[in-house]
Amino acid sequence: MPRSESTTASAPPARVTIAHVARRAGVSPTTVSHVLSGKRVVGETTRRTVLDAISELGYRPNHVARHLRTRQSHVLAVLVPDITNPFYAVLTRGLADAVDAAGYGTFVCSTDGQHDRERKFFQDVMDRGVDGIVFASGELASEITFGPGDLTTPIVCVGDHLDHPLCDAVIPDDEAGSRDAAAFLAERGYARIAMIQGPPRYGTARTAGFRAAMQVARQRVPPEMMVRGDWTRKGGYQAMQALMTLPTRPDAVFCANDLMAIGALDVAHELGLSVPDDVAIIGFDDVDAATIVTPQLTTVRNPAYDLGSAAGDLALSRLSGRYRGAGRTVVLPCPLVERGTA
Amino acid sequence: MPRSESTTASAPPARVTIAHVARRAGVSPTTVSHVLSGKRVVGETTRRTVLDAISELGYRPNHVARHLRTRQSHVLAVLVPDITNPFYAVLTRGLADAVDAAGYGTFVCSTDGQHDRERKFFQDVMDRGVDGIVFASGELASEITFGPGDLTTPIVCVGDHLDHPLCDAVIPDDEAGSRDAAAFLAERGYARIAMIQGPPRYGTARTAGFRAAMQVARQRVPPEMMVRGDWTRKGGYQAMQALMTLPTRPDAVFCANDLMAIGALDVAHELGLSVPDDVAIIGFDDVDAATIVTPQLTTVRNPAYDLGSAAGDLALSRLSGRYRGAGRTVVLPCPLVERGTA
DNA sequence: TAGCCCACCCAAAACGATTTGAGCCTGGAG
DNA sequence: CTCCAGGCTCAAATCGTTTTGGGTGGGCTA
Numbered sequence: 020m021p022r023s024e025s026t027t028a029s030a031p032p033a034r035v036t037i038a039h040v041a042r043r044a045g046v047s048p049t050t051v052s053h054v055l056s057g058k059r060v061v062g063e064t065t066r067r068t069v070l071d072a073i074s075e076l077g078y079r080p081n082h083v084a085r086h087l088r089t090r091q092s093h094v095l096a097v098l099v100p101d102i103t104n105p106f107y108a109v110l111t112r113g114l115a116d117a118v119d120a121a122g123y124g125t126f127v128c129s130t131d132g133q134h135d136r137e138r139k140f141f142q143d144v145m146d147r148g149v150d151g152i153v154f155a156s157g158e159l160a161s162e163i164t165f166g167p168g169d170l171t172t173p174i175v176c177v178g179d180h181l182d183h184p185l186c187d188a189v190i191p192d193d194e195a196g197s198r199d200a201a202a203f204l205a206e207r208g209y210a211r212i213a214m215i216q217g218p219p220r221y222g223t224a225r226t227a228g229f230r231a232a233m234q235v236a237r238q239r240v241p242p243e244m245m246v247r248g249d250w251t252r253k254g255g256y257q258a259m260q261a262l263m264t265l266p267t268r269p270d271a272v273f274c275a276n277d278l279m280a281i282g283a284l285d286v287a288h289e290l291g292l293s294v295p296d297d298v299a300i301i302g303f304d305d306v307d308a309a310t311i312v313t314p315q316l317t318t319v320r321n322p323a324y325d326l327g328s329a330a331g332d333l334a335l336s337r338l339s340g341r342y343r344g345a346g347r348t349v350v351l352p353c354p355l356v357e358r359g360t361a
Numbered sequence: 362m363p364r365s366e367s368t369t370a371s372a373p374p375a376r377v378t379i380a381h382v383a384r385r386a387g388v389s390p391t392t393v394s395h396v397l398s399g400k401r402v403v404g405e406t407t408r409r410t411v412l413d414a415i416s417e418l419g420y421r422p423n424h425v426a427r428h429l430r431t432r433q434s435h436v437l438a439v440l441v442p443d444i445t446n447p448f449y450a451v452l453t454r455g456l457a458d459a460v461d462a463a464g465y466g467t468f469v470c471s472t473d474g475q476h477d478r479e480r481k482f483f484q485d486v487m488d489r490g491v492d493g494i495v496f497a498s499g500e501l502a503s504e505i506t507f508g509p510g511d512l513t514t515p516i517v518c519v520g521d522h523l524d525h526p527l528c529d530a531v532i533p534d535d536e537a538g539s540r541d542a543a544a545f546l547a548e549r550g551y552a553r554i555a556m557i558q559g560p561p562r563y564g565t566a567r568t569a570g571f572r573a574a575m576q577v578a579r580q581r582v583p584p585e586m587m588v589r590g591d592w593t594r595k596g597g598y599q600a601m602q603a604l605m606t607l608p609t610r611p612d613a614v615f616c617a618n619d620l621m622a623i624g625a626l627d628v629a630h631e632l633g634l635s636v637p638d639d640v641a642i643i644g645f646d647d648v649d650a651a652t653i654v655t656p657q658l659t660t661v662r663n664p665a666y667d668l669g670s671a672a673g674d675l676a677l678s679r680l681s682g683r684y685r686g687a688g689r690t691v692v693l694p695c696p697l698v699e700r701g702t703a
Numbered sequence: 704t705a706g707c708c709c710a711c712c713c714a715a716a717a718c719g720a721t722t723t724g725a726g727c728c729t730g731g732a733g
Numbered sequence: 734c735t736c737c738a739g740g741c742t743c744a745a746a747t748c749g750t751t752t753t754g755g756g757t758g759g760g761c762t763a
Contacts, residue, residue, distance in 0.1 A: 036749055047713045052751060059752095062711055083434070083490050084749035087425045087718045094468075094489075101454070102469075105649075108450045112443070112471060124485065126436075127469045129454060143466065147436075148425050281653065288655075307447075311623065311650045313630075378719055389743045394721060401722095404741060426719035429748050 035076045044072035055080065086148065094124050095334060096144035097153040097327075100132040105307055106323045107155060110177065113327025114153055121335055123150070130156045145172065151334040153177060153327075173337040175330040187333040188348045189326055193303075196319040196353025197228025197273070200301045203355055204271045205236035209299055213244040213269035215258045215279050221250075222275045225303060229273055244269055248279040255282025263290060270298055271361065277302035277309050277318055284312055284360065299361040303353075314359025322351050377418045386414035397422065428490065436466050437676060438486035439495040439669075442474040447649055448665045449497060452519065455669025456495055463677055465492070472498045487514065493676040495519060495669075515679040517672040529675040530690045531668055535645075538661040538695025539570025539615070542643045545697055546613045547578035551641055555586040555611035557600040557621050563592075564617045567645060571615055586611055590621040597624025605632060612640055613703070619644035619651050619660055626654055626702065641703040645695075656701025664693050 037055075041048045046065055053059045054069045061069070072078075086092045097114055099107035115125045126149060128140040137156055144152060155177035176188045204212050214229050216222060226245075233240050246261050248254030255274060262269055263286060274280035280302030287294050294300060294314060302309060302318035309316040329349055336342040379397075383390045388407055395401045396411045403411075414420075428434045439456055441449035457467045468491060470482040479498055486494060497519035518530045546554050556571050558564065568587075575582050588603050590596030597616060604611055605628060616622035622644030629636050636642060636656060644651060644660035651658040671691055678684040 034749085037751095038749080048750080049713055049715095049752085050711085053712090056751080059712095060710080065711080079484075079488055081429075081490070081749050082488050083425060083429045084718090085751075087423075087429050087720090087749080088751045090718080092425070102444070102457075103447070103450050103454045105445070105447060105450070108445050108447070111469070112445045115444075115469070115471060124468055124470070124489065126466055127453070127457070128466070129457060142421075146421055146424050147466065148423070285655075308650060308653045311653045313627075376719085379721095380719080390720080391722085391743055391745095392741085395742090398721080401742095402740080407741080423719050426748090427721075429719080429750090430721045432748080 034081070035078050036081070037078070040069065040072045040076055040078050043076060044069045090148070092148045092150050093122050094126050094147075094149045095151045095153060095331070096126045096128065096140075096147075096149040098128050098130055098137065098140055098144075098156045100156050101129050102127055103129070106304065106321065109323035110155060110327035110330075113324035113329075114331045115327075117328040117331030118335060121339075123331075123335070123338075132156060150338055151175070153330045153334065155326075155330075173334055175333050177326050177330055183346065185337075186346045187330075187337075188346065189329045189333060190348065190350050191321055191326060191353050192350045193222070193224035193321075193353060194228035194231070196303065196321075196355070197225040198232045199228075199353075199355050200303070200319050201229045201232030201273055202236065203357075204273065204299060204301065204361060205232065205238060207271075207299070207361070209271035210238070211244070211267065211269045212238060212240070212271045212273065213246070213262050214240070215255055215262075215272060215274045215283060216245060216247050217275045218247060218249055225275045248275070248282070250276055250278060252278045252282040252285070255279025256285050257282075259283035259286040268298070271295075272298065272300050274300065274302050277304045277306045277316060280316055280318065280360075281308060281312055284316070295359070295361050301355075301361045305356055309358070317358045317361040318356055319353050320356050321353055325351050376423070377420050378423070379420070382411065382414045382418055382420050385418060386411045432490070434490045434492050435464050436468050436489075436491045437493045437495060437673070438468045438470065438482075438489075438491040440470045440472055440479065440482055440486075440498045442498050443471050444469055445471070448646065448663065451665035452497060452669035452672075455666035455671075456673045457669075459670040459673030460677060463681075465673075465677070465680075474498060492680055493517070495672045495676065497668075497672075515676055517675045519668050519672055525688065527679075528688045529672075529679075530688065531671045531675060532690065532692050533663055533668060533695050534692045535564070535566035535695060536570035536573070538645065538663075538697070539567040540574040541570075541695075541697050542645070542661050543571045543574035543615055544578065545699075546615065546641060546643065546703060547574065547580060549613075549641070549703070551613035552580070553586070553609065553611045554580060554582070554613045554615065555588070555604050556582070557597055557604075557614060557616045557625060558587060558589050559617045560589060560591055567617045590617070590624070592618055592620060594620045594624040594627070597621025598627050599624075601625035601628040610640070613637075614640065614642050616642065616644045619646045619648045619658060622658055622660065622702075623650060623654055626658070637701070637703050643697075643703045647698055651700070659700045659703035660698055661695045662698050663695060667693050 037048050037051050041051045046069060050061060050065060051069050054061045054066050095118055097111055099111065102108055102111065111127060126144060130136045130140055151173040153175045174186045176186060178190055201212065216226050243265055246258040248258040255278060259282060262272065272283055274283055280300050283300050284294065287298055292298050302316050305318045305320040309318050329351060333347065379390045379393050383393045388411060392403055392407060393411050396403050396408050437460055439453055441453065444450055444453065453469060468486060472478040472482055493515040495517045516528045518528060520532055543554065558568050585607055588600045590600040597620060601624060604614065614625055616625055622642055625642050626636065629640055634640050644658050647660045647662040651660050671693060675689065
């Protein structure tokens with residue numbers, strides 16, 4: 020005889036299992052399982068009895084046991100460089116909101132962008148049996164992180180493709196966003212438009228978009244109008260200083276991210292320049308700080324929330340079996356949000 | 362005979378289990394388990410053999426099965442109002458860093474501060490079998506959220522106590538932080554110090570700290586110098602306007618949070634007042650935006666990272682069995698960080 | 704009355720580990 | 734030579750579900 024024949028005395032408050040419910044309802048565990056899952060039809064009266072027993076006993080299904088049997092944890096892992104970075108926090112929230120309704124939870128890992136941590140966490144969440152992984156960490160660290168090709172867990176890469184079947188991707192359309200921003204400046208009549216880029220090899224799509232727009236507008240961009248920063252406010256400050264000491268100053272500056280744009284804004288203020296009359300500034304990302312500065316920063320929105328949300332949908336479509344096939348790529352628009360600096 | 366007698370052909374890449382390892386090493390699963398856990402000593406030579414088999418087969422233990430048996434998931438849940446809020450993101454990171462080394466991962470839930478979501482997520486993570494819960498959501502929602510007292514999972518409340526055995530708490534010393542800030546202003550010679558408080562019934566400790574310092578400094582604070590905002594920048598703006606239209610203006614303002622302080626700063630700028638010479642401003646929280654505004658905001662740090670980290674330590678001490686006893690409360694200091702506005 | 708089909712329900716085998724009582728050797732002591 | 738202790742190892746039960754292949758009884762048709 021199995022166990023707990025002493026339903027009489029008060030043992031340590033043992034977890035109430037499906038077997039208890041079955042005993043109470045006078046049916047077999049099988050039947051209880053079936054009324055719970057609805058996978059097989061159960062007579063209405065027994066169904067009632069079972070349901071009653073469940074609520075009387077306060078039964079709660081054990082996810083772990085279920086997981087062991089079904090191999091479904093209903094957990095998605097999300098690997099980001101740093102949850103402390105608002106962009107990734109928002110992305111994570113978008114993901115969580117998207118999959119919550121389907122009963123999925125999210126397991127968050129901050130990798131600090133280090134390959135070894137990426138690998139460690141990747142292994143870890145695999146071992147933990149997550150149903151899918153959203154990989155938003157590392158520019159191209161992907162192939163290093165994953166082992167050989169025997170991958171059976173759906174993976175969604177954010178911000179970067181990854182050549183792997185089963186691996187979907189969602190990426191923001193940096194190029195179009197930048198193009199729109201630059202075109203916007205040109206249309207407004209600015210004639211000497213400069214750009215503060217990111218470090219070499221980074222953010223190339225944003226630069227490409229900028230160049231494309233300039234070409235369409237038939238504006239030549241002299242090399243000295245293309246300077247670089249290191250993504251930081253200070254880097255933007257220095258780059259802007261370089262621009263403003265040029266013999267012919269630019270009358271508009273497109274910055275590859277908001278932090279650098281804020282640095283540029285600092286310079287404008289110091290020089291007593293009026294923004295956007297003397298010089299216009301547009302950033303990229305639409306971080307919180309963009310609305311803190313004065314005037315509020317005109318910028319291009321990096322759709323963090325939507326990226327996370329889309330990643331969630333992609334993962335869900337595979338997990339539900341709704342989609343099975345080659346890796347998809349969805350690209351999301353980066354809309355220009357007009358505020359006070361352009 | 363159990364299964365997989367066809368180790369010959371290439372089946373779907375079945376998970377390699379402890380049984381495979383055992384077969385390969387010519388021992389029983391028991392022995393493999395023992396070399397893995399070290400709970401019982403095994404002969405050196407067999408140990409070697411087993412270890413070899415493990416690495417040859419690329420065996421990885423199944424956490425789920427282990428969890429089912431041992432009832433330990435090595436996962437901590439953290440319930441926050443919104444992971445998008447940098448304060449909670451940082452707190453979460455502190456927690457994750459603290460427990461990572463011990464092999465614990467973190468499962469994040471954004472409750473939006475709504476009781477029903479709190480309850481839902483609370484149930485959810487309990488059902489998922491997390492080993493502990495860090496509850497950083499809701500000012501006093503606690504007792505509503507948890508069911509009756511039969512709680513066996515360690516809980517750590519952040520920012521609020523909760524009368525429950527097994528329930529630890531970690532709280533920031535708002536009162537001392539506010540006291541220090543106000544005392545700092547008084548020492549600097551400011552003589553008409555005002556305060557922008559939060560809404561009624563909120564942030565009372567910060568108000569108390571302010572009053573205590575004023576008392577020590579023997580400064581009377583007339584009622585019109587104590588105004589209220591709603592935690593937002595706009596609320597701070599309006600409150601500051603009210604203060605500045607007083608017959609005798611304050612020469613220093615302590616704000617119950619940074620956002621309101623930034624709103625106050627806006628007013629000062631509009632009025633052409635020099636900060637901190639004409640009017641000093643101190644905020645509370647030390648959010649990122651505090652270093653964005655000019656001059657940079659002098660404020661009191663709300664130690665988000667440390668709160669999370671401490672919560673992790675508290676949970677760990679119980680999970681490891683190192684501590685078993687009544688609920689503890691650790692209070693963390695909120696240091697004044699001097700910058701440009703005071 | 705015999706034969707069938709349905710509608711329901713159950714037994715038992717997984718899932719992949721941990722845990723414990725017991726068995727098998729091998730030496731050394733008596 | 735017998736016995737016992739100790740060191741290793743194993744079999745079997747357990748954790749709480751899900752999943753199938755069967756049963757069982759009643760109603761309907763011929």
